[in-house]
Amino acid sequence: MGDLYPTRLSQRQEPLPRQDPVLHDPRGTSTPGPLSPEQLARFRRDGFLVLEQRLPATDTEAFLAEFDACARDGDLLRQPYAVAEPGGEALRSLFAVHELSARCDRLTRSPWLLDAVTQILGSDVYIHQSRINAKPAFTGRGFDWHSDFETWHAEDGMPRMRALSVSISLTDNQPLNGPLMLVPGSQHTFLPTVGATPQRYWERSLRRQQQGVPEREDLRRQIAAGGIETVAGGAGTVLLFDCNVLHASADNLSPWRRSNLFFVYNSVDNPLQAPFAANGPRPAWLASRDPQGMSAVGRTPALQVA
Ligand code: 6CS
Ligand code: FE
Numbered sequence: 001m002g003d004l005y006p007t008r009l010s011q012r013q014e015p016l017p018r019q020d021p022v023l024h025d026p027r028g029t030s031t032p033g034p035l036s037p038e039q040l041a042r043f044r045r046d047g048f049l050v051l052e053q054r055l056p057a058t059d060t061e062a063f064l065a066e067f068d069a070c071a072r073d074g075d076l077l078r079q080p081y082a083v084a085e086p087g088g089e090a091l092r093s094l095f096a097v098h099e100l101s102a103r104c105d106r107l108t109r110s111p112w113l114l115d116a117v118t119q120i121l122g123s124d125v126y127i128h129q130s131r132i133n134a135k136p137a138f139t140g141r142g143f144d145w146h147s148d149f150e151t152w153h154a155e156d157g158m159p160r161m162r163a164l165s166v167s168i169s170l171t172d173n174q175p176l177n178g179p180l181m182l183v184p185g186s187q188h189t190f191l192p193t194v195g196a197t198p199q200r201y202w203e204r205s206l207r208r209q210q211q212g213v214p215e216r217e218d219l220r221r222q223i224a225a226g227g228i229e230t231v232a233g234g235a236g237t238v239l240l241f242d243c244n245v246l247h248a249s250a251d252n253l254s255p256w257r258r259s260n261l262f263f264v265y266n267s268v269d270n271p272l273q274a275p276f277a278a279n280g281p282r283p284a285w286l287a288s289r290d291p292q293g294m295s296a297v298g299r300t301p302a303l304q305v306a
Contacts, residue, residue, distance in 0.1 A: 007192045008154050008277035012215050016190045020161040022047065022242055024267065025122030033115035043120060046229075047187030047245030053112060054236035059103075060170045063261060066101050067132050067170070070094055081285040086207040090136045093206060096285040098130040098263065108263050113166060116240065121162055121267045126291040128152070128163055128266040132170070134259045135178050140252035142178055144213045147191065148264070149243040151205075151212050154197055154277035156287040161187075163243040163266040167231075170259040174232050178252035180239070180260070185226040186246040191218045197278040202286055214246070222246055266291075 004019045022044045034053070035043075043049040070076050071091045077084075081095040098104045107113070108127055117125055134140065148165065152158035173179040191214040198204070201211060231239050241247065243264075252258055266272075268291045275281055281289065 003276050004160070005150075005153050005190050005192070005276070007150055007190075008197050008211060009192055009194055010196075012194055012217075013192045015218055015221075016192065018161060018188050018190060018244065022161075022187055023120055023122075024162055025119060033119035034112055035116050035119045040119065043240065043242070046182075046184040048182050048184070048231075048239060048241035050231060050233065051116065051238040051240065053238060054234075055107075055168050055238060057235060059107070060168075060235040062103060063101075063132070064170050064259060066103065067091075067094065067134065067259065070100070071134075080203075080283065083206045085136070085139055085141055088139050090139050091134055092136075092140070093131050093133050095129065095131045097132055097261065098127055099285075104130065104261070113238075113263075117164065117166065117265045120164060120240070121265065123162075123267045123269050125265040125267055126288065127263060128156075128158070128288055129262075129264040129286060131262050132259060133262065135249075135252045135257060137177075137255045137257045138253060140178060140258065141208065142250045142252075143248055144209050145219055145246055145248040146209060146212055146214070147186075147244045147246055150191070150193060150214075152243065152287065154212060155201065155275050155282055157273035157275045157281065158243075158266065158270065159273055160270050161242070161244050162270040163264060165241050165243070166263045166265065167239040167241065168261045169233060169235050169237045170261055171235050171257055172233075173237065173258055173260070174256075175230065177254045177256045177258040178250045179230045179232050179258065180247055180249050181228050181230050182241065183222050183226045183246040184229055186222045187242040187244045189222065190244065191215070191222070191246075197275075199279060201278065202282050219246070
């Protein structure tokens with residue numbers, strides 16, 4: 001099969017309708033799970049869903065303490081999976097956190113999360129990427145508009161839209177500290193982007209993304225149709241969002257940090273291929289190529305749902 005989602009093109013192309021379902025197990029019934037039919041319908045319509053279940057403060061505080069310990073560890077900060085803010089020393093993102101932290105690894109496997117993810121993706125899953133985006137006070141820079149899938153397709157060779165992110169707030173997310181903004185309904189359309197992927201682009205894109213950002217005219221149209229919703233909430237808020245829903249977040253100029261933990265689950269039936277629009281694959285800490293979970297910083301077995 002050819003490329004269903006051509007992107008990183010030399011000139012603008014019209015948006016394409018999504019070729020994959022949003023709910024891969026349409027009634028969410030082949031695996032019993034915590035999501036009600038109404039919640040599944042909302043996820044299909046909007047491309048995201050805030051769960052009623054929250055992570056207790058003891059856990060969010062423990063994750064933050066682990067992150068802060070990493071941010072003081074000089075050896076770790078020299079690793080490629082510790083990404084600094086542009087022009088700053090502060091730690092912007094830490095990848096492969098489920099391999100760095102046993103607590104995190106356990107959380108990726110917790111049945112209440114896995115069961116919800118499986119209701120949507122309709123198969124066993126594995127971790128494609130995990131990270132903490134720290135958004136430090138005053139210096140945390142934003143993330144421009146993008147679809148994660150566009151990057152994972154172009155740069156990682158993810159063939160189909162059958163992945164999602166779980167985002168767990170470790171601090172308050174509120175209008176003033178750069179919360180996630182999402183465009184409801186945008187997951188139904190693929191926006192091809194303009195501009196070839198530079199060599200080893202991830203070394204820059206994780207600080208500031210320029211390729212893979214949709215054309216303004218396409219963004220305007222999506223936002224005119226769906227609006228923008230921010231996910232504000234206290235520490236412990238759990239958000240599921242589809243791999244193709246448009247999202248962004250602004251700089252954090254406030255004195256309150258905004259740190260979120262992300263787990264990206266991909267279907268085991270959607271294994272990575274050669275990148276569709278980049279020269280070589282990205283490192284395993286950024287895009288795991290092994291559903292059995294062998295990555296650059298350790299070994300993680302596949303996630304068992306049953
Ligand atoms: O390059 C990536 O895989 C990542 N970049 C962004 C802006 N969002 C998702 C993902 O972490
Ligand atoms: Fe993203």
